[in-house]
Every structure is written in structure tokens, then in C-alpha cells.
Amino acid sequence: MTAGIVHIAALLRKDILLEIRQQYTFYGILLYVASTIFVLYLAMGQPESAVWNGLFWMIQLFICVNAVAKSFLQESSGRMLYYYSIAGARDYILSKLIFNAGLMILMSITSLILFRLLMGDPLQHPWKFLGTVCLGGCSLSLVFTFLSAIAARARQNAAMIAILGFPLIIPQILLLMRISNDAFSDVIQGGFLLMSLVLVGLDILVITLAVILFPFLWKD
Amino acid sequence: MRWWKILAIALLLYTYIGGLLITVPDVGNLQHTIRNAFFHIPMWTTQFIALSISLVYSIKYLRTPKIANDIYAVEYSKTGIVFGLLGLVTGMEWANFTWGAAWSNDPKQLGVAVALLIYLAYFVLRNSMTDIDKRARISAVYNIFAFFIYIPMILILPRMVESLHPGGKGVEGNPGFNGDDLNTAMKWVIRPAYIGWALLGIWITTLRLRLHLYTEKTQTAV
Numbered sequence: 049m050t051a052g053i054v055h056i057a058a059l060l061r062k063d064i065l066l067e068i069r070q071q072y073t074f075y076g077i078l079l080y081v082a083s084t085i086f087v088l089y090l091a092m093g094q095p096e097s098a099v100w101n102g103l104f105w106m107i108q109l110f111i112c113v114n115a116v117a118k119s120f121l122q123e124s125s126g127r128m129l130y131y132y133s134i135a136g137a138r139d140y141i142l143s144k145l146i147f148n149a150g151l152m153i154l155m156s157i158t159s160l161i162l163f164r165l166l167m168g169d170p171l172q173h174p175w176k177f178l179g180t181v182c183l184g185g186c187s188l189s190l191v192f193t194f195l196s197a198i199a200a201r202a203r204q205n206a207a208m209i210a211i212l213g214f215p216l217i218i219p220q221i222l223l224l225m226r227i228s229n230d231a232f233s234d235v236i237q238g239g240f241l242l243m244s245l246v247l248v249g250l251d252i253l254v255i256t257l258a259v260i261l262f263p264f265l266w267k268d
Numbered sequence: 269m270r271w272w273k274i275l276a277i278a279l280l281l282y283t284y285i286g287g288l289l290i291t292v293p294d295v296g297n298l299q300h301t302i303r304n305a306f307f308h309i310p311m312w313t314t315q316f317i318a319l320s321i322s323l324v325y326s327i328k329y330l331r332t333p334k335i336a337n338d339i340y341a342v343e344y345s346k347t348g349i350v351f352g353l354l355g356l357v358t359g360m361e362w363a364n365f366t367w368g369a370a371w372s373n374d375p376k377q378l379g380v381a382v383a384l385l386i387y388l389a390y391f392v393l394r395n396s397m398t399d400i401d402k403r404a405r406i407s408a409v410y411n412i413f414a415f416f417i418y419i420p421m422i423l424i425l426p427r428m429v430e431s432l433h434p435g436g437k438g439v440e441g442n443p444g445f446n447g448d449d450l451n452t453a454m455k456w457v458i459r460p461a462y463i464g465w466a467l468l469g470i471w472i473t474t475l476r477l478r479l480h481l482y483t484e485k486t487q488t489a490v
Contacts, residue, residue: 191417198393198406198409198413202393202397202402203396208396211389211392212410215386215414218378218421219420219421219424219425246424249420250420253416253420254417257416257417261412264405264409265405265406265409
């Protein structure tokens with residue numbers, strides 16, 4: 049168990065180091081976030097809260113596909129073999145899940161700031177929404193990380209991730225939109241905690257499935 | 269001919285004759301369209317059974333990587349898609365008369381649309397790979413992953429969106445019927461209908477499987 053944690057930490061450190069040394073990918077995604085929201089601002093101006101909410105989560109979906117897509121595509125098969133010999137599949141997928149969740153939370157917060165700057169600010173409970181955004185970014189990244197592993201093994205690009213992932217992300221997106229509706233009105237709606245718990249439950253399900261299934265993807 | 273194939277024919281004949289001849293209860297604006305229940309609802313159960321069998325064979329493939337398991341998984345998911353489409357068509361036709369529109373964002377309609385998208389993506393993923401073993405393994409992984417996400421989805425969707433189906437949320441003014449509206453005669457037709465359609469689905473799949481396995485065999489022999 050402790051060996052596993054050490055392995056995961058080492059793999060995480062490697063991913064973060066790579067990110068710091070090759071900063072163009074990080075800034076690339078950041079620029080993607082900024083330019084998407086800017087184009088959206090030019091197209092929509094400052095929409096009302098329901099539209100704002102819908103647009104925000106749809107943009108999160110596309111950001112997630114792009115941010116997470118490269119996590120497996122950048123690894124060559126030789127390097128995968130090397131990780132396999134030193135760490136094992138479970139540690140590897142867990143480190144990727146944690147790393148991408150962190151990356152996506154960062155991107156979600158960035159896009160939240162940009163949304164509030166450009167698209168108007170209909171939020172009544174910004175802190176509540178911030179919490180939802182962190183949870184949501186995390187949930188989206190978990191599903192898409194595993195799907196990017198599948199797409200990478202099939203030697204496919206980000207388009208394949210979208211095809212595989214969009215039908216599967218529907219429960220999370222619907223739950224997220226419903227939860228975040230709470231942050232737009234003064235009236236407290238019931239079920240906020242329950243729906244958040246369902247979302248966390250879904251995340252645990254995804255992690256479990258990823259840990260069980262990834263070793264089969266890995267083998268060649 | 270195996271006994272269960274004869275049973276399938278007998279049950280479906282019974283469903284058609286019984287379903288079209290028995291006296292049905294008069295519920296709301298359904299009138300005689302209520303007879304569609306014998307043909308529409310079993311499509312869903314058959315779809316679900318076929319997709320579950322597909323899941324079982326995908327798990328089997330990961331445990332013992334035999335190519336036959338993969339072929340079973342594919343053919344059962346194809347049958348699942350066909351029955352899903354049939355269920356969609358019969359349901360939309362029915363909804364057109366009773367709910368006033370073919371599509372009304374009902375959670376069950378959304379559920380089947382998502383299922384079709386998932387399994388069509390499964391075929392796209394399969395066809396993107398040429399290596400047989402790799403294709404079998406990766407698509408098995410996707411099949412299992414997708415199925416276990418799909419189950420919570422069909423549990424969550426009805427609680428998020430209002431339903432016109434019987435037993436759904438927001439049933440006020442629902443022109444549909446619920447389980448209590450089925451009289452005894454209808455129950456005696458619909459229960460065998462479930463089994464009959466499911467057996468037909470499995471029968472169709474076994475035929476396709478024989479063809480698929482045969483072509484596989486002849487192609488590798490050459």
C-alpha cells in the first residue's frame with residue numbers, strides 16, 4: 049500500500065515536472081479556454097442565468113476533452129512499457145486520474161473567472177458555485193481520462209474521445225446543471241446535498257471501473 | 269429445432285392473436301392503442317437482455333481471451349441496437365397518438381437515445397482498429413465501462429426530467445396507464461410476450477452468430 053502511494057507520488061511528480069518543462073501545452077489549453085470564452089462573449093454578449101449555466105458547462109466539456117486528451121496520447125509505447133515495469137497499471141492510472149483532476153479543476157476555475165469577467169455575473173452564491181465547479185471539473189476529468197486511455201490505445205485522436213465520451217457524460221452534466229442552478233437563485237432548492245452525493249458516488253464508480261479495467265487496456 | 273425456438277413461435281403467435289383479440293380496458297385517451305403495450309414494452313426488455321448478455325461476454329473475453337467471446341459480445345449488442353430502434357419506433361408512433369408528439373424529452377426516450385449513441389460509438393471504436401485481438405480487448409473494456417455508467421444514468425434521468433410514462437415523476441395529467449390499469453387478461457398476454465420477444469431476440473442473434481463464426485472460420489482457413 050505504501051509502495052503504491054510512493055509510486056503514485058513519483059508518477060505525479062513526473063507529470064507535473066513534464067508540464068513545467070514543456071509549458072507550451074499548459075499555456076495552449078489556457079489560451080484555448082480564453083479564446084473560446086472570448087468568442088462566446090462576442091457571439092452571445094451577456095446572457096441570462098439559465099443560458100449562462102448551460103454555456104458554462106458545455107464549455108467545460110470541450111475544455112476537458114482538450115485538456116485531458118494529451119495525457120495518454122503523448123506517451124509512446126516504449127515509455128508505457130517502462131512505466132509498466134516500474135510501477136504497474138493501477139498506480140499509473142491513479143496518478144493520471146489525480147493529475148488530470150487537478151489540471152481540470154485549475155482550468156475550470158480559470159474559465160469561471162473569465163466567465164464572470166466577460167459574460168456577466170448572474171451568480172447569487174459564488175462560493176457555492178465555486179465548489180460545484182471544482183467537483184464538476186473533477187467528475188468530467190475522471191470520465192474523460194479513462195476514455196482518453198481507450199482512445200490512445202486505439203491510436204485515435206481527441207475526436208474519438210468526444211464520440212465515446214459525450215453519451216457517457218450525460219448523467220454528470222445533468223446533475224451538475226441541476227446542482228449549479230442553486231447558485232443562481234435566492235430561493236434555496238431542496239436536494240442540493242443529495243445530488244452532490246450522487247455525483248460523488250458516480251465519481252467513485254468511475255474510479256473503481258478505471259482501476260479494474262485499465263490493466264486490460266495496458267497489456268499488449 | 270430446439271424446444272425454446274418452438275416456444276418462441278408459440279408465445280409470439282399467442283401474443284399476436286391474444287393481443288389483438290382480447291377486450292382491453294378503456295383508459296383515458298388510449299383506447300385501442302393500449303394493445304401496443306404487448307409489442308412496445310417487450311422491445312425494451314429484449315434490448316436490455318441482449319445488452320446484458322453482450323456485457324457478460326465482454327467480461328468473459330477479458331477473463332479468457334477467446335475471439336468467439338468477442339464475436340458473441342458484438343452480435344448481442346447489435347441485436348440490442350435493433351430492438352432499441354424498434355422500441356423507439358413503436359414508442360414514437362404510440363406517443364404521436366396519445367401524447368400529441370413523437371418526441372417529448374421523456375426520460376425513457378432520452379435513455380434509449382443515449383444507449384443508441386453509446387453502442388454506435390462502440391462500433392465506431394471497433395472499426396477504427398484492424399488488429400483483431402487489440403480490437404476485441406479495447407472494445408470489451410469500453411463495453412463494460414459504458415454499461416456500468418449507463419445503469420446509474422437510467423436511474424438518474426427519470427429523477428431529473430419529467431416523465432409521461434406510467435409511474436414517472438410529474439404524472440399529473442398523464443394520459444398513460446400504470447400497472448394497475450392492466451387487467452388480468454392483459455397481464456396474461458404481456459407476461460408471455462416478454463419471454464417470447466426475448467427468445468426471438470436470442471434466436472436472431474444465434475443465427476447471426478453462426479454466420480459470423482462461419483465466415484471467421486473460412487477466412488482464417490484461406
